[in-house]
Amino acid sequence: NAGVTQTPKFRILKIGQSMTLQCAQDMNHNYMYWYRQDPGMGLKLIYYSVGAGITDKGEVPNGYNVSRSTTEYFPLRLELAAPSQTSVYFCASSYPLRPGLAGGQFNEQFFGPGTRLTVL
């Protein structure tokens, strides 16, 4: 199993350009997430999906769009890139979450290696 894979690893964009960050998982997870991590900070949820065709906004969705046509793929689209979108982007996946349980078996998120994006 490759787990969660992301492409590209690095990208430099000019202000106003657009791009799509790719994310794929081969664990047959229903749930997928996109986070951004600014230097020295924690992760902030951009969008998430609980299954093909179902997406919802996270904490910081402005400037981004997502789609989920299959279980495996969850691309993140940046339209009109801005310097504020310079960050490291992580995709993650999980089994359907089962909150409130004592242990973590159904509440673990598996992260991809990240995409480092710079907008100049």
Add this chain to the structure above:
Amino acid sequence: GQSLEQPSEVTAVEGAIVQINCTYQTSGFYGLSWYQQHDGGAPTFLSYNGLDGLEETGRFSSFLSRSDSYGYLLLQELQMKDSASYFCALQGNNFNKFYFGSGTKLNVKP
């Protein structure tokens, strides 16, 4: 809203025990998770507390007290490879959403 506070940096000696605290403010949540992240790497899951009390996984333990709005991660028998950043994350009322703290950088010295 949700907010979490962690110390920014902790230093400990190889073989020692270290506790990383996480205090939070929330309007409601389902559980508290802990993740480890090495420099330049992806976060990896360590532990989850959906109930109050202690969860133990090998050298790592995590604790949650809802009445005190407080949790901690305990690392025992520290090894050099434990040098990393550690994040607590609240699983919010919409249990599909996780809110991360800013992380604690752990430096393990020989």
